[in-house]
Amino acid sequence: MSVAERPQFTSEQIEKGRVLAAAGYCAECHTPAGGAAFSGNYPIETDYGVIYGSNITPDPETGIGAWSPEAFRRAMWQGVDREGRHLFPALPYDHFTKMTAEDVDAIYAYLMTEVKPVHSVTKAAGIPFPLNQRILQAGWKMLFFKEGRYENDLSKSEEWNRGAYLVEGVTHCGACHTPRNKLGAEEASQTFAGAHIDKWIAPALTAANPSAVPWSASEFTRYLASGAGVYHGVAAGPMGPVVHAGLRELPESDLKAIGIYLGDIVGAPDSDPAQSAVVQASLAAGRPDPAYRRDQGERLYATACAACHYNAEQVLAGRPDLGINSATRLDDPTNLIHVMLDGVSAEEGTKGLVMPAFRHALSDQEIAAIAAYLRDDRSKLAPWPDLDAKVAAIRAEATQ
Ligand code: HEC
Ligand code: HEC
Ligand code: HEC
Incomplete structure (x- = not known):
């Protein structure tokens, strides 16, 4: 033509x-x-x-x-x-x-x-x-593969259907967040169960998401519109352009619809987690106490990270609470290590907010010690094995 x-x-x-x-x-x-x-x-x-x-x-x-x-x-x-x-x-x-x-x-x-x-x-x-x-x-x-246009689920609201249409169709969230089978097709029974992608981990977008505070409709919308939640992590790595080169162009009503659809999948009601026991416990665990600085990871965290990540009474936007977020709560420390090595650029997370890279400031062993502290003392979850080797491997692959 x-x-x-x-x-x-x-x-x-x-x-x-x-x-x-x-x-x-x-x-x-x-x-x-x-x-x-x-x-x-x-x-x-x-x-x-x-x-x-x-x-x-x-x-x-x-x-x-x-x-x-x-x-x-x-x-x-x-x-x-x-x-x-x-x-x-x-x-x-x-x-x-x-x-x-x-x-x-x-x-x-x-x-x-x-x-x-x-x-x-x-x-x-x-x-x-x-x-x-x-x-x-x-x-x-x-x-x-099944060809076919999106069909409205008549038992759901118009907004929910709009969100589903966008998520399942043009924005193809499942391409990264759904695990694939050996032939590279998304596992239909594991939609949004979380997957390895581009050497990062795209966490589950279901109730299986490891964040301490469940994702809700409004927190999804906030994250997808701005690149960061308050009670959740930030959009770094491959998720950065999804937000900043992609979703931010959508009208607010569409981002709200996506939040409603995903919030329904997670199944957690919208609530204000500020006073919740989980958040209060994490804030308490982050406060300096008499046993403070008892191990190397905690000492390093206090000097290298706490200035920007410490929250006294409540979690503030732009100061992620590392005890409750998926970076420290996933079974695999990959995302946390990426962020420590390479920081968060102005184009990732909240636009314009920068976290410095520690690639040249901290050794593999020191990064591993901070990760172990965040995992064991702050998130109180089972230790990650072989952390030193994991940091070394991720450091090497990113510079290839
Ligand atoms: C995740 C990566 C990815 C995204 C996102 C993507 N594409 Fe592509 N697209 C490809 C690849 C890879 C090919 C080549 C496939 C092949 O060679 O078989 C392709 C091929 C195509 C083709 C066929 C071109 C030809 O000459 O045969 C069209 C048309 C196209 N894409 C349009 C789009 C549009 C429009 C969008 C956004 C709505 C889009 N693509 C988003 C990876 C992508
Ligand atoms: C190109 C791959 C890719 C696509 C496409 C993608 N994501 Fe992501 N997503 C990721 C990665 C990788 C992370 C982890 C980022 C990090 O920890 O900084 C992530 C993180 C997230 C998080 C934060 C999860 C948590 O527990 O911290 C949410 C929410 C999310 N994505 C939603 C979506 C939605 C909704 C879509 C579609 C509109 C989408 N993603 C499309 C790769 C992708
Ligand atoms: C100079 C301030 C600063 C320092 C120092 C700093 N960060 Fe950050 N960090 C930030 C900012 C700003 C963000 C992104 C917030 C946003 O985009 O909303 C961030 C984001 C993160 C994230 C992603 C958010 C999440 O919860 O998943 C992680 C993980 C993280 N930092 C870990 C660390 C660790 C570990 C250290 C110490 C090695 C550290 N940071 C030191 C400012 C800092």
Whole structure:
């Protein structure tokens, strides 16, 4: 289809498409480091090899400029490209299939009009034979993929359904928060049960979330709108761009709807946890006491961390209480170690708030000692094994 043959778009449609493209993080997987937006060749590591996000600029030869709206819908709904070849599920079409035609068309309108065409050939996936045979994807789809738009659950409110539509569809939270089977498909029976992703852990978004204070609708909305909860952690690592490059574009009503949907999954009522026993106990455990500084981890914590993390009477926004948050309460210390090594940039967590990196200030053993103190003394949970080795491994992988 040539440019002249493309349908006309309204400015509302284009603006809607811009917001949805942000909420679907299309740019994250389709923009190369330092390169033009959506011009492709962003490498995605999978268990099977590297796959490159395609050039989805309107360049007719190397991008999707010659695609009709129908071809674009087929890619988003069925994971099939313009020539009819199966696309790899690294493109989360298993979620995008839930989107309405109106929403998919809006993204098409945005890409075709607002994005600069860039001539750049997308590299072939570095997946070894025979897994690189796209025809095998037909079998994968038969096993794990069900095409179909989101259907309202009539027993639930309109807001709940709006939240479910956004979470299950365009924002594809499950792509990171749901564990995958050996063939890379999300485990349908374990939706949002938590998963390893990009060398981080995406915690459970169900009642199994390890935070001491259960997540509630309003706390989800606050976290997704601002990058931080008050009684929960902050959006660091791969969750940073989900909030700051993605969800923040959505109107408040949509973030509220997402909170309502997720709050219902967790099943905890909205409440003010300030006076709760859990929070009060954690604050008490963080107060200096006569036995204070009895071990190395506690001493280091007092000098390196407490100035910014100590809360006297209540947990303040921007001063996370490390005793109650999932970073110290997950079975695995990975997220806590990442944050200690590399800090929290202005683009992660609360926008503009920075936590310094301790990569060059603290040794593996010292970071391990602080983690052990937070885990054993503050969260009062079973110790994490082999902490020194874990810190060393994460330190090495981040600089690769
Ligand atoms: C998690 C990463 C990821 C996200 C997020 C993502 N994509 Fe992709 N997309 C890919 C990968 C990887 C491919 C190439 C798949 C292949 O080669 O089989 C792809 C392919 C495509 C294609 C097919 C292009 C072609 O030339 O065959 C289209 C169209 C597309 N994506 C659109 C989108 C849109 C629109 C969004 C946002 C709503 C989006 N993608 C979000 C990873 C992603
Ligand atoms: C690209 C992968 C990715 C996507 C997509 C993603 N998340 Fe996350 N999420 C993570 C990671 C990794 C963390 C841990 C971040 C940290 O500890 O700083 C996280 C943390 C969270 C937390 C905090 C959990 C806790 O106990 O501290 C919430 C809530 C959350 N995500 C909700 C969502 C929602 C809702 C969506 C979809 C709108 C979503 N996430 C999409 C990777 C992702
Ligand atoms: C200069 C102040 C400062 C220092 C020192 C500091 N932090 Fe932070 N920390 C912050 C800020 C600010 C945030 C992010 C808050 C936000 O974005 O809302 C943060 C966030 C975190 C988080 C993520 C939030 C959560 O609860 O999951 C962890 C974990 C953390 N810090 C641990 C530590 C540890 C351990 C130390 C000591 C090694 C430390 N911090 C030292 C300021 C600091």
